[in-house]
Amino acid sequence: MTLFALSRRDLAVFAVFAVVVLAMPFWLQPLGAAYPALMQKFVISAIFAIGFNILFGLTGYLSFGHAAFLGVGSYTAVWSFKLLTMDAIPAIFFAVLVSGLFALVIGYLSLRRSGIYFSILTLAFAQMCYNLAYSVLTPITNGETSLQLTLSDPRLIDTALAPRPAGLPSASLFGHSFSGLEGFYFCAVVLLIAFFVTQKIFASPFGMMLRAIKSNQTRMTYTGFNTRPYTLTAFVISGMFAGLAGALFAITDPLAGTERMQWTASGEVVLMTILGGVGTLIGPVIGAWFIEYFENIFSAFNESVVHAFFSFLPAEIADPVALVASKFVGEGWQLTLGLLFVLVVVFLPGGIMEGVRRIGSLFGRRGTPVSPGAARAQPAE
Amino acid sequence: MTNLKGFSRRGVLKGGLAGILATGVSPLIFSKGAYAQEFCNAPTGDTVTLGFVMPLTGAYADEGADQQRAFLLAVEHLNGEGDGGMIPTFSSKTLTGGGILGKKVVYVTGDDQTKPDAGRDTARRMIERDGAVMISGASSSGVAIAEQALCQEKGIIYMAGLTHSNDTTGKDKKRFGFRHFFNAYQSGIALGPILGDAYGKDRVAYHLTADYTWGWTQEESMIAATEALGWKTLPPVRTPVNAGDFSQYLTPVLNSGADVLVLNHYGFDGVNSITQAMQFGMRDKQVNGKDFQIVLPLVSDLMAKGAGEAIRGVYGTANWDWQLGDEASKAFTKSFGAKYGQPPSQIAQTSYAQVLLYADACERAGTFLPSAVIKALEDYEFDGLGNGPTTYRGSDHQCFKEVYAVKGKDAPANPFDLLEVVATASKESVTYDPAIFGGELGPDTAAAC
Structure with missing residues (x-):
């Protein structure tokens, strides 16, 4: 049963991670984020980011087009709802399958180049997918208006089994419709499975091979390895993770819009991964939570909230302070995010995880001699 | 890698199950009470x-x-x-x-x-x-x-x-x-006769349309209203929302044989496209022996303000002024x-x-x-x-x-005096049979909150 076995350290990480994820409704309460819609986004973005990290973190190939797979996954899942059934399992199955096929084609073509050329190729393909979804394939995607469920959808399997309910149905699992919190737990369990798979990949000889490709691909080729099948596999796996995330977005809220495929969405997952820590297991997850939190909570602060926050100051100080501060919240939240990103990249090139490690080594019990962050700085890069 | 000292799989499963029970199910129990209200988000305080x-x-x-x-x-x-x-x-x-x-x-x-x-x-x-x-x-x-x-x-x-x-x-x-x-259908009813009086029955229209549900239906309604007058329509061109620059879409217009440009654009899109059309000198041109005209079927004061001179003399409709x-x-x-x-x-x-x-x-x-x-x-x-x-x-x-047909004022008296109401379509004239658009309202109860 080595298939399900983990090293002791990984097992501990997994156990802690599971507790943190499943206890979200509690520890997010004081942060004002413990409502189903946002918690669902937390776990789904985490899946997207750890999938992206399999490609970027392990092989070093920076894809700027991963949102395409997310979008394909969402569209496939919504079509599975519309045509077949509201059950989540077929939606996930088809979404992962179709996004995997997309990743195979795009990866096969893009991986002929590496470095910046690879990034530009993936960006180009993603932009093509976006434009197709936006204007050319509107009968399938409904363009800017977004693809939604309607009362008159065929839903062949559902209508064969039971009479049509009044009103729009919501996604279900074996006939049980999700409420908000149940939807979150469903996604959380999927995240734990995805995290486990990632741990296995990181610990496997395959993962080692991918790291070797990152460290020095030319050396790998000289020793007689054909690296392309490995990078392509990593690309497809990572695309399937993105498709899975897309499907979960559709399951928690059955709507698929084109902006999900836009290059800004591709850029966001790059930000998440770098902010959290490239190549680490937990880093991308933390980065994803960080960005989602900012996007949803910071952007909701309006000027009156800022004024209330600074109301302890005398009015002549509070007003200008609130005026300046209000530019960094609400619609201006990206300003704050950009600032934080610059700070992290300049002072903590290894992302938040490096910060955690540095703090850890300050109070270190054993005083780790060489931090894993330092070990990753390869001369060949 | 497979060294499981101290951790048996059974133990982990047990622990995990206990964790799921403790963290996973209990919030459901707690929140059950919170959601057990008469209806979603019923206000309880003052x-x-x-x-x-x-x-x-x-x-x-x-x-x-x-x-x-x-x-x-x-x-x-x-x-x-x-x-x-x-x-x-x-x-x-x-x-x-x-x-x-x-x-x-x-x-x-x-x-x-x-x-x-x-x-x-x-x-x-x-x-x-x-x-x-x-x-x-x-x-x-x-x-x-x-x-x-x-x-x-x-x-x-x-x-x-x-x-x-x-x-x-x-x-x-x-x-x-x-x-x-x-809605767009009512715009067509209100604007059609005005366009017929102002520009005649023999026109060729070129549509630039925001590529989503509003643009699509407004294009459809405007084509129906103008073709009823006797106008011809060239194949419409769809533009993305928030395109910023519309010059690539405007360039072919003058050589297409059209003598009216219908801009199914709103907000900054409408401001940008009409301003750029103006910069192309479209309204000074003559096509088919007639003055080239621009129509902005849905127009607001905010757009008129943004477009400045470009909006003068342009017809559109508004919900209110x-x-x-x-x-x-x-x-x-x-x-x-x-x-x-x-x-x-x-x-x-x-x-x-x-x-x-x-x-x-x-x-x-x-x-x-x-x-x-x-x-x-x-x-x-x-x-x-x-x-x-x-x-x-x-x-x-x-x-x-009532629906109002408006026109960009030729000589604004002040910075806010941008549109003038040229005609009012009565409530009766813009009333239609709901069946023409289909759709279903659905039930007045909802399962989820």
């Missing part, structure tokens, strides 16, 4: 929360900013602050400035980025976290339709802001969604102008009216219960909100009232 979702960024950001001003003004007036705006002129006298049903009105605001996904996310946050009992807003039909569907699912009343697509109360209508604003002479419009313009130093635009009027209509419906129903509020709004006849006598039709939740 306040009632309304959620306002607006495009504060993106192609329609100007409209969103004005919408926000109107919402805040409406909340003030409902709570008895300020001069009361249109409350004294409103035909229903239930609103007394004491909030809604005695509860003080509080609100949450959010950005929809002029994108359906983002708007729906924001609305979900307001419903799930902030406990909003009603959602209002949007300046894009794509966003409005997405939010309306969400509200139907959650059982929350949705009072649509500026949404002009026929689909909002047509193909995609919902029992929980209500629209005060007019601050220069209308009735008491309600005067009262609203005065109240809005006193607070913000500028007259309200059409989106401000429709958004303000929607909040008042919701508050009044709750008062008349005597409850916030959505099914009762829906009943109070369906087939409701009212007056005094700026558009004359109005009916909220029960079969599709569309308001029927």
Whole structure:
């Protein structure tokens, strides 16, 4: 049963991670984020980011087009709802399958180049997918208006089994419709499975091979390895993770819009991964939570909230302070995010995880001699 | 790698199961009580929360900013602050400035980025976290339709802001969604005769269309209205929302043989495309022996302000104009102008009216219960909100009232004097059979909250 076995350290990480994820409704309460819609986004973005990290973190190939797979996954899942059934399992199955096929084609073509050329190729393909979804394939995607469920959808399997309910149905699992919190737990369990798979990949000889490709691909080729099948596999796996995330977005809220495929969405997952820590297991997850939190909570602060926050100051100080501060919240939240990103990249090139490690080594019990962050700085890069 | 010292798989499974039980199931037990209320987000304290979702960024950001001003003004007036705006002129006298049903009105605001996904996310946050009992807003039909569907699912009343697509109360209508604003079909009815009188029966039109539900249906309605006059239509060209630069779409127009350009664009898109068309010198050109003309079927003061000279003499339609002479419009313009130093635009009027209509419906129903509020709004006849006598039709939740054909003023007297009403289409003339657009309202109950 080595298939399900983990090293002791990984097992501990997994156990802690599971507790943190499943206890979200509690520890997010004081942060004002413990409502189903946002918690669902937390776990789904985490899946997207750890999938992206399999490609970027392990092989070093920076894809700027991963949102395409997310979008394909969402569209496939919504079509599975519309045509077949509201059950989540077929939606996930088809979404992962179709996004995997997309990743195979795009990866096969893009991986002929590496470095910046690879990034530009993936960006180009993603932009093509976006434009197709936006204007050319509107009968399938409904363009800017977004693809939604309607009362008159065929839903062949559902209508064969039971009479049509009044009103729009919501996604279900074996006939049980999700409420908000149940939807979150469903996604959380999927995240734990995805995290486990990632741990296995990181610990496997395959993962080692991918790291070797990152460290020095030319050396790998000289020793007689054909690296392309490995990078392509990593690309497809990572695309399937993105498709899975897309499907979960559709399951928690059955709507698929084109902006999900836009290059800004591709850029966001790059930000998440770098902010959290490239190549680490937990880093991308933390980065994803960080960005989602900012996007949803910071952007909701309006000027009156800022004024209330600074109301302890005398009015002549509070007003200008609130005026300046209000530019960094609400619609201006990206300003704050950009600032934080610059700070992290300049002072903590290894992302938040490096910060955690540095703090850890300050109070270190054993005083780790060489931090894993330092070990990753390869001369060949 | 497979060294499991101290951790047996059974032990881990047991521990994990205990963890899931402790963390996973217990919140469900706790929240059961919280959700076991009469209906979704029933106000329990002495306040009632309304959620306002607006495009504060993106192609329609100007409209969103004005919408926000109107919402805040409406909340003030409902709570008895300020001069009361249109409350004294409103035909229903239930609103007394004491909030809604005695509860003080509080609100949450959010950005929809002029994108359906983002708007729906924001609305979900307001419903799930902030406990909003009603959602209002949007300046894009794509966003409005997405939010309306969400509200139907959650059982929350949705009072649509500026949404002009026929689909909002047509193909995609919902029992929980209500629209005060007019639609593209009514624009066609109001604008058709004006265009016929001004530009003749023998014209060739070129359509540039925003590529989403509103653009599609407005294009369809405008083609139907102008072809009824005898105009010909060239194959329409679709443009992305927030394109910024429209020159690549405008370049082919003059050589296409068309002599009228119909811009199915709104917000910054409309401002940019009409300004660029002006820069191309289109309106100084002659095609087919006639002066080249531009039509902007849906136009607002904010766009007219942005477009400046480019808007002069251009025909369009509007839901409302601050220069209308009735008491309600005067009262609203005065109240809005006193607070913000500028007259309200059409989106401000429709958004303000929607909040008042919701508050009044709750008062008349005597409850916030959505099914009762829906009943109070369906087939409701009212007056005094700026558009004359109005009916909220029960079969599709569309308001029927006067529609105004407007024209960019040739010689504005002041910076706000930008549009003039050239014709008023009566309520009867813009009333249509709801069956032509299909769609189903759905039930007035919702399973999920």
